[in-house]
Amino acid sequence: MMRNPALISSLLFLILVTSAAQAQEVEPAESRFTLYDIPPRWLVDMPTAGTLPRGHYNLGVRLYPRGGGLGYADIGISSRFTLGLSYGGEGIISDQKPNWNGRVGFSLKFRLVDELEYFPAVTLGFTDQGYGAWYENEDRYTFKSRGFYAVASRSFYFYKWTSGWHAGINRSLEATDGPDDDLTVFGGFDATFDYNLALVFEYDAAINDDSEAATPLSGKGRGYLNMSVKWLFAENLELEFVLKDLLVNRRAAPGESNTFSREVRMTYIDAF
Numbered sequence: 001m002m003r004n005p006a007l008i009s010s011l012l013f014l015i016l017v018t019s020a021a022q023a024q025e026v027e028p029a030e031s032r033f034t035l036y037d038i039p040p041r042w043l044v045d046m047p048t049a050g051t052l053p054r055g056h057y058n059l060g061v062r063l064y065p066r067g068g069g070l071g072y073a074d075i076g077i078s079s080r081f082t083l084g085l086s087y088g089g090e091g092i093i094s095d096q097k098p099n100w101n102g103r104v105g106f107s108l109k110f111r112l113v114d115e116l117e118y119f120p121a122v123t124l125g126f127t128d129q130g131y132g133a134w135y136e137n138e139d140r141y142t143f144k145s146r147g148f149y150a151v152a153s154r155s156f157y158f159y160k161w162t163s164g165w166h167a168g169i170n171r172s173l174e175a176t177d178g179p180d181d182d183l184t185v186f187g188g189f190d191a192t193f194d195y196n197l198a199l200v201f202e203y204d205a206a207i208n209d210d211s212e213a214a215t216p217l218s219g220k221g222r223g224y225l226n227m228s229v230k231w232l233f234a235e236n237l238e239l240e241f242v243l244k245d246l247l248v249n250r251r252a253a254p255g256e257s258n259t260f261s262r263e264v265r266m267t268y269i270d271a272f
Helices: 005-021
Strands: 058-064 066-075 083-089 107-114 122-128 131-135 140-143 147-157 160-172 182-192 197-205 224-234 237-244 262-270
Touching: 058 131, 066 131, 066 237
Parallel strands: none
Antiparallel strands: 058 066, 058 262, 066 083, 083 107, 107 122, 122 147, 131 140, 147 160, 160 182, 182 197, 197 224, 224 237, 237 262
8 A cells, every 4th residue: 555645646636737737838749649639538437448649648636525536647558558547535625634545546448449430449448446435344436446348439420529429348346245246337428519518428337336235335226327518628638527426326325415426527638
């Protein structure tokens, strides 16, 4: 376990802010991709088949309820292979002692098949980064990590907007709750209008998180419906407002309100 998680999270946030401040000052190279050119690598929580181009990286921070914060960084090792790290915790933005995540999150993605005219892109991946608070006794996040997954993505282009449709299957390693260790499926779409505003919807069937007998944190069997609005503030900086669990599938812990949650995410992308 890391000796000083607060320092690591603070450094991730400072790097993001510094990079964003320099975004307007650095003239991008001709070969550089920006957020306008790269398909989304995720929707809200679910991954897509998109990967970062070789030599590119993204830095980001995600702010969620109860003062939570998650910093993340991804790098394109090749045009098909992306690696990522993340870390955060609950209660960072508060006057209480933070509840740090139980581990540093790790992710990788490898695109097996490029998108063709009549065939979607296909990617295999792994991530042990879940979302929301970390519950040490249950050895899981509020919203389970994806674990091993396969996802297919297909793009469509219209007059003034583009759309991507995505579907996948996954097996989470947060499966210590016995009855809820099944494979599950997920899907969603994104639509970008005039190249600066995007709307995102996703649905996770959460078959692996619907048994009340497994743990009090399990869902109610409705699945998780999430949405977000993205604003491409600059060619390298993306701001996003997220609404999670619109079907109120999550069982509220004692003292919590039982409603959907609101989050904010900022992502900066650049090249070495």
